[in-house]
Amino acid sequence: MTATISHARLRVLFALFTVASLVLSARLAYWQTIGRSDLLNRATDQVYSDLVVAAQRGVIRDRSGAILATTVELRSLYAIPAQMKDRAGNDTKGAVAAAIAPILGERADVLSAAFESGAEWVFVRRRLPEETATRIAALHLAGLGFEMEPKRLYPSGSVGAQVLGFVNDDGLGQYGVEGRYDAELAGTPGRLAVTRDPANRELALGLRTAVAAQNGQDLVLTIDLAVQSAVERELAATVEREKAASGAVVVLDPRDGAVLAIASSPTYDPARVGSANAEALRNRAISWTYEPGSTMKAITIAAAIDRGVVTPRTTYDDVGYAVIGGRRLCNAQCKAYGPTTVTQILARSQNAGAVFVAGKLGASDLDRYLQAFGFGQRTGVDLDAESGGIVRPLAEWYPVDLGTISFGQGLSITPLQLAAAYAAIANGGTLYRPYVVASRRAADGEHRTAPVAVRRVVSEETAATLRTMLTTTVDEGIANAAALARYSVAGKTGTAQIPSDDGRYVDDAYISSFAGFVPAVDPRMVFVVVLERPQSKLLGTVPAMNAFKAIATDALRYARIQPDRP
Amino acid sequence: MTFAQAVRAPQARRVQRRLHRQAVPHHRSAKRHSRRIRGASWEIRSFALASGVIVACFLLVLLYLAQATAVSAAGYEAQRLAAQRDELRRQNALLVIESARLDSPARVEAEAQRLGLVRAATIRVVAAEAVAAAR
Numbered sequence: 015m016t017a018t019i020s021h022a023r024l025r026v027l028f029a030l031f032t033v034a035s036l037v038l039s040a041r042l043a044y045w046q047t048i049g050r051s052d053l054l055n056r057a058t059d060q061v062y063s064d065l066v067v068a069a070q071r072g073v074i075r076d077r078s079g080a081i082l083a084t085t086v087e088l089r090s091l092y093a094i095p096a097q098m099k100d101r102a103g104n105d106t107k108g109a110v111a112a113a114i115a116p117i118l119g120e121r122a123d124v125l126s127a128a129f130e131s132g133a134e135w136v137f138v139r140r141r142l143p144e145e146t147a148t149r150i151a152a153l154h155l156a157g158l159g160f161e162m163e164p165k166r167l168y169p170s171g172s173v174g175a176q177v178l179g180f181v182n183d184d185g186l187g188q189y190g191v192e193g194r195y196d197a198e199l200a201g202t203p204g205r206l207a208v209t210r211d212p213a214n215r216e217l218a219l220g221l222r223t224a225v226a227a228q229n230g231q232d233l234v235l236t237i238d239l240a241v242q243s244a245v246e247r248e249l250a251a252t253v254e255r256e257k258a259a260s261g262a263v264v265v266l267d268p269r270d271g272a273v274l275a276i277a278s279s280p281t282y283d284p285a286r287v288g289s290a291n292a293e294a295l296r297n298r299a300i301s302w303t304y305e306p307g308s309t310m311k312a313i314t315i316a317a318a319i320d321r322g323v324v325t326p327r328t329t330y331d332d333v334g335y336a337v338i339g340g341r342r343l344c345n346a347q348c349k350a351y352g353p354t355t356v357t358q359i360l361a362r363s364q365n366a367g368a369v370f371v372a373g374k375l376g377a378s379d380l381d382r383y384l385q386a387f388g389f390g391q392r393t394g395v396d397l398d399a400e401s402g403g404i405v406r407p408l409a410e411w412y413p414v415d416l417g418t419i420s421f422g423q424g425l426s427i428t429p430l431q432l433a434a435a436y437a438a439i440a441n442g443g444t445l446y447r448p449y450v451v452a453s454r455r456a457a458d459g460e461h462r463t464a465p466v467a468v469r470r471v472v473s474e475e476t477a478a479t480l481r482t483m484l485t486t487t488v489d490e491g492i493a494n495a496a497a498l499a500r501y502s503v504a505g506k507t508g509t510a511q512i513p514s515d516d517g518r519y520v521d522d523a524y525i526s527s528f529a530g531f532v533p534a535v536d537p538r539m540v541f542v543v544v545l546e547r548p549q550s551k552l553l554g555t556v557p558a559m560n561a562f563k564a565i566a567t568d569a570l571r572y573a574r575i576q577p578d579r580p
Numbered sequence: 581m582t583f584a585q586a587v588r589a590p591q592a593r594r595v596q597r598r599l600h601r602q603a604v605p606h607h608r609s610a611k612r613h614s615r616r617i618r619g620a621s622w623e624i625r626s627f628a629l630a631s632g633v634i635v636a637c638f639l640l641v642l643l644y645l646a647q648a649t650a651v652s653a654a655g656y657e658a659q660r661l662a663a664q665r666d667e668l669r670r671q672n673a674l675l676v677i678e679s680a681r682l683d684s685p686a687r688v689e690a691e692a693q694r695l696g697l698v699r700a701a702t703i704r705v706v707a708a709e710a711v712a713a714a715r
Contacts, residue, residue, distance in 0.1 A: 081680040086673045144674055169680035170687075218655020219648060243685035499702070577705055 061209045061220070068164065069201030072230035074178060074191060076239040077274075077452060083168050083178050083192070083284075089147035089160040090140040091118075095129045098157035110155050114138070117149050141165040166192075172283040174242050176297040177235070177276050177450060179398065180284040189295060191233060191450060193398035198454060201230035232455040236272035241265055244568035245275040249543075252561040253279045256548035262298040262429045263561070265569060266540040268437035268531060270465035271446030273395065274539065274569070276300070276430070300393075300400045303426035304544065307510030308363045309529045310422030312484060313435060314372055315360055317383035320476040323374040326357040326483055336369035339413030343369055343421075346509075357483050361491025363507065365421045372420030380416060381408040386471040387435040388445055389427050394466075395448040403427040422510060429527075433542040435471075436529045439484070440504070440537035443477040444470050485534040496528055496559040498566060500577035504537070505530020505562070507555035512547070523547050528558040532566055533578040541566055 045053055074083040091114075098106045111125035118125075118139055128136055141163050142150075151160065166181040168174075179190025187196035204227030209220025216222075245263045253261045258279075265275040278298040282290030296302070318324045334350035335342050345351070345365050351358070359367030372380055384390065390405030404426045406415070418424040430448060438445040447466040454461045472480075484504035487493045493507045508527040511519035527544040531537040543558045543565070550557060681687065 080683065081677065084673070084677060084680075086677060087670055167677050169677050170684040173684065173686050215656060216659055218651050218658070240685050243689065247686070247689065500705075571703060576707060 061211075061217075062207065063210050063214075064205070064207040067204035067206050067225075067227045069203050069227040070229040071164070071166065071181070071185070071201065072199040072455075073232045074199075075232065075234050076174075076237050076242070077235060078238065079234075080239045081169055082174055082235065082237070082239065083166060085164050085166050087162040088141040088144065088165045089151075090163045091138040091142055091147065091150060092159050092161055093129060093136050093138050094134065094157050094159070095131075095136070096134065096157075098129065098155075100156070106156065110157060113153055113155060114150055114158070117146055166284075168284050170239065170243070171285075172281055173239070173246055174237060175281050175284045176278045176299065177237055177242075177273075177397065178284055180287045182287070189398050190297065191235065191397065194396055195231075195233060195451065195454075198456075199230040199233065202228040204228070228457065233451050234453045234455070235450055236267070236274065236452045237276075237450065238274045238569075238572065240572040241569045242275040242277070244572070245277045245565050246281070248561050248564040248568075249277045249279050250281075251564075252545065252548075252557055256545060256550055256557045258545045258549070258557075259547040260293075260298055260302070261543075261545045261561075262302060263544075263565065264299050264429050264433040264540075264542045265565070266433045266437050266448060268440035268446075268537050268540045271434065271437065271448045272452065272465070273448050273450050276397075276450075278302075297397065297399065298544075299429045300395060300397055301428065303401050303403045303428055304525050304546070305423050305425065305510040305513065306427050306432055307422040307508035307525065307527065308365075308368075309432060309506050309508035309527055309542075310425075311360055311363065311368045311420070312439065312480060312506045312529075313383065313387055313389075314368055314375070314380065314420040315356060315483070316439060316472050316476055316480045317380060318371045318375045319356075319479055320383070320472040321375055321379050324356050324371055326355065326479060328356045328374075329353055330367065330370045332364060332366055334366065336366040336373075336417060338369055338373065338417035339415075341414045341417070343414075343417050357486055358491075360483050360506065361487045363487075363492045368420040369417040372416050377408060377411055377416045380419065381405070381411070383471070384419070384425070386445070386469060387438065388431055388468070389425065389435070393428075393430055393434050393448050394468075395430060396450050400430070401428055403431055422508060429542045429544045432527075432529050433540050436531060436542065437540045438471050439477050439480045440531040440540055441477070442474045443472040444468075481531075481534055481537070484530065488530065488534075493528065493530070493555075493559060495556055496530060496562050498532065498563060498570075500579050501532050501566075501570060501575075502534035502578050503530055503532050503566070504534035505541075507559065509555050526555045526558045528555060528562045530562065532570060533575070535578055538573065538575050539566070539569055541569075 071085040073081060073085075076082055093110075095107060098110050100106050107129040108122075108126055111122045111129060114120075115122035115125055120139075125138065128138070138158070147160060150158065164185070168178065175190075177190050179188055179192035179194075181187055181192055185200070187193045187199060192199065205223070205225040207223040208216045209222075211217055245265060249261050249263050252258070261277075261279040263275065263277045264273070266272065267274055276297065276299045278296070280291075280294040282294040287295075315324070319326070330353075332345070332351040332354045334348045335344040337343075343365055345367075346363070351362060351364060351367075354362070354364065354367055356367070356371060358364075359371065375383075384405050390403055392400045392402040394400075405419075406425070411419075415424050434445060434448055445468045447468050449463055449465070451463055453463060481504050484506055485502055488496050488503045488505050493503075493505050496503055496505050496507075506529055508525075508529070510525045510527070512523045512525060514520045525544060525546050526548050527542070529540075529542045531540040541562050543561045545558050545561070548557045
């Protein structure tokens with residue numbers, strides 16, 4: 015049997031094949047040229063992943079190497095509700111919620127509601143404690159999974175919170191060292207671009223582009239964790255006992271300005287910043303300005319002795335008050351002392367005596383020494399949110415201001431400024447810039463912070479004279495409650511009134527403070543304790559001195575400083 | 581011409597050529613026979629060579645695949661070990677943090693209070709100079 019095909023049919027068939035071939039060729043040419051990149055991208059997207067590799071945030075340690083803050087990856091629990099089914103295909107959302115609720119300390123109905131919300135993917139709890147995550151993982155529940163997320167941990171809890179600051183949910187450092195050194199601590203993220211198989215595993219033979227993350231620098235602080243713990247413990251106890259509104263303590267090494275401890279009350283737990291109020295986040299030791307009161311008399315007398323207008327034995331007749339600028343400025347309870355030396359002015363904390371000394375010195379020189387001691391300007395400590403305090407320009411002084419400023423009214427300072435000024439007296443007359451970060455450990459080695467001597471403020475002789483006078487103030491004078499067994503202490507108390515919004519002073523409210531250093535002959539630590547509105551008003555500065563004694567006793571013990579008295 | 585005729589035409593031509601060749605003299609046939617033998621050996625050699633090349637290529641591809649598979653397997657193993665290393669590092673970091681927490685002076689203080697311990701009122705300090713002088 016033979017079949018015949020006409021030439022016309024053959025031509026049609028051939029034409030159809032030709033057209034089909036041309037169409038296919040054109041399509042092929044299109045995908046090979048114009049559409050090539052699109053196809054390539056689609057294919058690459060299926061196997062290629064380009065990820066940002068997070069840098070490890072640096073560790074913060076105290077001066078002896080104890081960890082104060084570090085970052086570790088913790089497991090975050092997520093749920094894919096659609097996958098919550100058993101083998102028979104029955105919904106298990108309720109059972110899953112009931113199983114994990116007691117472990118998470120959450121109500122089962124709250125979890126069930128989250129699973130039933132219709133969301134495809136939901137975080138159940140982020141950054142779980144390791145033990146909790148392990149217990150949930152052991153249940154092997156369908157529809158639950160874990161994802162690693164970095165968490166900043168503070169092993170000592172709230173100790174040092176005001177110095178350390180914290181890291182917010184976006185990974186940015188806030189306040190304290192975390193805020194000031196955020197760029198150094200954060201490091202630089204890297205990049206990893208690799209091809210992956212369907213199981214999301216990297217292919218060893220695939221494309222691989224990796225830029226290694228540069229981890230953040232580790233910081234070693236000047237803070238001594240033992241001293242810091244003692245300071246915070248005593249400050250908290252004192253504030254609670256005295257029902258004070260707030261308090262602050264600074265401990266400095268006068269030899270180079272290193273900050274050994276800074277505490278502020280109220281405080282917060284850096285791991286639970288969300289529950290802290292704004293006032294607790296404020297480091298009052300560096301950002302709270304207050305009228306210092308009588309602790310400033312030491313500065314006034316140092317200036318006058320350094321200027322050579324008085325000596326410790328210079329005498330005047332105290333009648334209980336002084337008149338300056340047409341105003342009468344009284345001693346405490348306007349008590350008259352009669353013939354009084356400059357040493358006794360300090361030991362008895364006589365306002366009229368301070369006015370007498372300031373009168374000898376003059377406003378211009380007093381202002382110059384205040385500036386030299388660093389009042390009215392930031393100390394430059396390497397912490398966020400420092401205040402500079404207020405010392406009005408000399409041109410704005412009224413005549414009476416010479417008198418009031420001489421005993422610490424009419425200007426405002428921070429506790430850290432006062433500590434730095436007393437450190438200058440303690441170390442022989444040099445003002446150092448306080449600093450908190452002792453060294454940074456980077457990839458290229460360790461960078462140590464060199465202490466910065468800002469300026470010489472008084473001569474060595476003046477500083478030695480003041481140390482002796484302040485020692486007398488503690489041994490025989492108004493600050494006797496601050497004396498320590500077997501250690502010489504130099505210091506001065508301060509009871510300052512609190513100005514109100516209308517410019518007057520608030521009745522029955524004081525700021526109680528003590529500033530001093532130990533041992534007086536070879537000072538190793540400077541302490542400033544400030545309490546706002548302690549309730550035992552009649553006792554004045556006693557709460558501050560008691561806090562100083564407790565803190566100094568522990569600090570000297572931890573620092574193994576040898577007693578200098580029998 | 582029908583489609584069947586068109587298909588059969590080459591075969592018919594080959595049969596005609598064969599009949600024509602059978603009609604030529606014997607000496608020419610012997611000569612062609614020897615040429616055919618030489619031609620056949622060349623074909624065998626070519627076939628063998630081509631087969632050899634194909635087998636060699638096949639073996640090379642097999643070798644490549646074996647190596648690629650081994651590298652991939654090693655890559656997966658390296659990834660598994662890297663993940664294991666990272667997890668161990670994480671566990672170690674958690675232990676270091678736990679150690680720091682336990683060493684914290686504030687915790688020690690609280691624990692001491694819980695145990696009823698009291699702070700020593702005085703601590704005797706022996707001056708180093710005195711000890712040195714006694715020696």
